[in-house]
Amino acid sequence: MKQRLPVVAGQMPQYNQSQNSSVSFSFGDPEPCLDNRLTSYIGVFADLNGIYAPPVSLNGLIKLLHVNAQHGPILYFKRNMILKWVKPSAIISRRTAGKFAFDYLWSGNGYLQIIKNRLGGVMKLRHLPALTMRYTKERGVYAQLRSDGSITRFKKGEVIQIKEYDPTQGIYGIPQYYGGIQSALLNEDATLFRRRYYKNGAHMGFIFSMADPNLATEDEDALKEAIKDSKGVGNFRSLFFNNRSGKTDADKAIKITPVGDISTKDEFERIKRITTNDMLSMHRAQEALSGQSSGDSAGFGNLDRITSAYYNNEVVPLQQDILQINDYLPRSAHIGFDVPAYSDLLNTPDEKD
Template identity: 45%
Template sequence: MGLAKLLRANAHHGAIPPFKRNLLLREFIPSRGFSLQAMNRSGLDFVVFGEAYLLRKRNAFGQVIEMEHMPAINMRVKVDGGFVMLMPDGSRIEFDQEEVEHILNYDVQQNIYGIPDYLGGLQALLLNESATLFRRRYYNNGAHVGYIFYSNDPNMSEKDEEELQAQIAGAKGVGNFRSMFVNIPNGGEKAIQIIPVGDFQSKDDLEKVKNITRNDIIAAWRMNPALAGIIPENSAGFGDIEKIDRVYTNNEIRPICQMFNQVNDTLREDRRIDWKDPETANDSTTSGKESQVK
């Protein structure tokens, strides 16, 4: 549940999983045994949680003819073998080992559950979220000073001072900066001094934190900046986007495709899935004909 909630903590972290899932769907050729919708849900589960669960549906002869998606967030592995699905009403549905296809990203510390690759970037993600929330609260609480009205007029009457205070206080709207009135009769030039003490809300500090943590997040996802919606900081940009997409798909997406080929070991031969040919995937005409044939 924690990993699922973190998808809403940051713009980049929340956008990258469905983007990778979309690239996976682009390469996917569905079959009667594994539908596009099942791949859509299972692919997102795998990217977010590092694992996906599929229910093996059999015919009267015991052959697996269809894979049905099972939400990974509700699935648990039983100690004595098999699986359990935790239902919203608190009930449990148990499954035998042979009923469930478990596709997982291997973890060197245990082989029971899959694990996502981006866990090393969670601290950067949380810091990015905290910086944004701090800035929002800073503006919303209205407890900070917009300007100081400083007067050193010894002839100002108490009534004039009260009227000025009332006007300044009344100028504050909801969520705006508060202003302060100070009257020091015969005060010197430096009667009031404002000495900043590491103001985190300043534009430069916030921008540094946001940019550094953003880079850590996309690095944890192994996402190319050109594909992550990052605005280039130089006029040259990131280069040829089609080449970047092709290299990224070959190195990041197709290995995931190979992991999902695990379902073909169980599905009946005429129900197995397939993937687009890398040599013709960028040719829209060829890909269209291939999809029709499949």
């Protein structure tokens, strides 16, 4: 008689046996993976303090930066490309410009505080973290949420906000990659599942079946212990079965049936490749430049031409977004970017072998 018993994670189950019964032991259900952390568009509403809440969870977008090996690094790469040609300025330091640009990329919003001298002239621009900045019901007035629960309100016109356009509301911006969040989460889920799959070792590897009614009890116990001891970190668990009736399908005394061949039964590599392509698309990133690889290309191509095309089609528009801060500054305080000598590269014929 076959008996199935509950299993405690990390332990081998106990079993009962009689001389004329079949003996087996098996395992319970696999442990669930981490729950999905989804962001949802909840709209923009003002609280009792007259402060508008962002339409999406900014904390969720921050956590998303570490979701996998592609999403966060691509955003850092785009920030570096923006800063690569920034002109040094006494109004805004390179460090401040980097923080501002990165906030704009991950949240769709960038904030700067205008610091003025005693004469009312612009002395410098100070970075304000997008994570804590909010717009108030008072026109042109922004507030900053403090970790102690207090709120700092700025004067009207003291804060510059640059935001992505959201057609549903005009208070906060939404990052351009927002539509690809599900692919980023699926990429993470696949990695976490594979890590747990190997780490806990509690997955079926093979069924070791016998049909020997004359097998000595001590020999049977020795076989069970040998199979049990083979389990470890990165290994599969297996199942031992002895049919004491002596009957098998193929009249074999010993039969080994593999059931845990993950190389053919799961789609880990396919999921990783598809989601990586999705993330490259949602960021409009060139894999040859950003250190990412979808695995679909044999080589990287002409890097000079790729760099030129990426600069013209992606970096320049981002720099133009950053330059919107000049609309709030006097001409003497305007910032700018150098222009690299890329104009001739797009007209350069491809190199032939």
